[in-house]
Amino acid sequence: MSALADFLSAHASVICVTLTRVRGSSPRNEGTQMFVAPHALCGTIGGGQLEHMAIERARAMLTDGALNAAMDVPLGPEIGQCCGGRVELSLVRMRQGDRRAALKQTQQAQAALPSVYVMGAGHVGRALADQLQHLPVNCVLVDTRPEELAQCRADVDMRFSMIPEVEIATAPSGSAFVVLTHDHGLDFLLTSAALERGDAAYVGMIGSATKRVKFRNWLRDHCDGQSIEHLNCPIGASGSRDKRPSVIAAFVVAEVMAELTSETAATAPLGENEAPGGGAQSDRAGRTA
Numbered sequence: 531m532s533a534l535a536d537f538l539s540a541h542a543s544v545i546c547v548t549l550t551r552v553r554g555s556s557p558r559n560e561g562t563q564m565f566v567a568p569h570a571l572c573g574t575i576g577g578g579q580l581e582h583m584a585i586e587r588a589r590a591m592l593t594d595g596a597l598n599a600a601m602d603v604p605l606g607p608e609i610g611q612c613c614g615g616r617v618e619l620s621l622v623r624m625r626q627g628d629r630r631a632a633l634k635q636t637q638q639a640q641a642a643l644p645s646v647y648v649m650g651a652g653h654v655g656r657a658l659a660d661q662l663q664h665l666p667v668n669c670v671l672v673d674t675r676p677e678e679l680a681q682c683r684a685d686v687d688m689r690f691s692m693i694p695e696v697e698i699a700t701a702p703s704g705s706a707f708v709v710l711t712h713d714h715g716l717d718f719l720l721t722s723a724a725l726e727r728g729d730a731a732y733v734g735m736i737g738s739a740t741k742r743v744k745f746r747n748w749l750r751d752h753c754d755g756q757s758i759e760h761l762n763c764p765i766g767a768s769g770s771r772d773k774r775p776s777v778i779a780a781f782v783v784a785e786v787m788a789e790l791t792s793e794t795a796a797t798a799p800l801g802e803n804e805a806p807g808g809g810a811q812s813d814r815a816g817r818t819a
Contacts (some may be wrong), residue, residue, distance in 0.1 A: 534565065534572055534636050541567035544624045545588035546632065549575055554615030556605060563632075565624075568592055580605060580617065588621055598622045643668050644731060644790050645702050649694055649720050650711035651678040654736065657779035658708060659684035665787060667706075672697050675712070698723045706732035706786050708765065714741070718748050721763075722756060732789040734762035734782065 538544060547564045549556070557576025564573040564581070566588035575581050580603055591599055601619040622628065644667050648658045651673035659682055662669035669686040673679050676690045691697055698707060698720060707724040709717050717735055724733040735745065742763045749756040766781030 532633070532636050532640070535633055537565060537567070537570065537572040538624075538629050538633070541570060543567065543592050544629075545591055546620075546622050546624050546628060547575060547584045547588055548620045548622075549617055550620045551618035552615060553617070554605075556615045556617050565632075566592075575619075584619055584621070591621060591623060596623070640668075645670055645705040646786060646790075647672060647697060647701055647705055647707045649673075649698070649707060649709045651675065651682055651688075652710065652712055653775040654710050654778050654782075655708075656682045656684070657775040658782060659686045660776075661779055661783045662686065665783070667787075667790065670697070670701075673711070674716075695720055695723045698727070701727075703729045704731050706730065706734075706790060708732075708734045708736075708782060708786065710736035710765075714744075718745055721745065721761065722749060722753055725756060725758070725761060726753075730760075732762065732786050733760060734765040734785070736765055736778075737763055739764065 545566045547566060549558055549560055549562045552558075552560050557578065557580070558574070562573075562575050564571065564575045564584065566585055568589060571585065575584060583603065584601065587599060587601060590596075599621040601621065602616070603619065604616045624632070646662055646667045647670045648655045648662070649672050651659075651671050655671060655673070656678075659669055659671045663684040663686050669684070670689060671679065671682055671684070671686050672689045672691055672694050674690070674692055674694060679688045679690055682688060689697060694711075694716075701707070707720075707730055709721045709724065711717050711720065714737075717737070721733060721735045724730050735741070737745075742758070742761070745761075745763065746758050749758065762785065766778055766785055770777065770781065772778075
């Protein structure tokens, strides 16, 4: 059950706050929703004084029985915010039909989230899953070793597969792939399969600049010189020498999310995850030799 489903089932009276119009700069974009109960919240419209004002208005509606209201708020010094834009809000007391519609929208938003395939459930793979479970993506952790998958405690899709390249071949268009298995040969095979798709939002392989060169040579000998132009290897371009799995994962997650969100707004309806190597690291082919 989603966070919103849990919230709605726990509260009989809820106001849905929606950003209906945004002019200029704003903490969130049009369509963003927040759900307000007498003593609880689900989601956010960006925080700050704007959100505080909206919550106060919504709770006043819950007290006085109002069915709907509207707000037109300039995001300037007069309310203690410096975005400089202006937003319009719709506040609606949710009926049963509104609740069903909100849940359906949430389910559709969840289904439309991009997928991130973490190919390898070792220390870094599990650290990636730990962080990706909190982001608006569908994380899929794949490994040929059930004992490694069993060590993952993250709320992600875990798949045991003796032929992991099948998971890559059948992944949705626009998926991201992070390859970090226990075997360099398998890394090469899976990375080649991800690049061959031609529709991946991100393809990354853990390793060093030396491993990148070896992979390029392997492609030349085994894959008719397949291009590595769109390969991220090494992954997590940070310049950090810290090799702890959680630190490596943090830089890789930032790199993946930058690619996945580069052409999309960070609005989206409330989703399931939102409350209503070695060597120098580089991010793109050609930036290290």
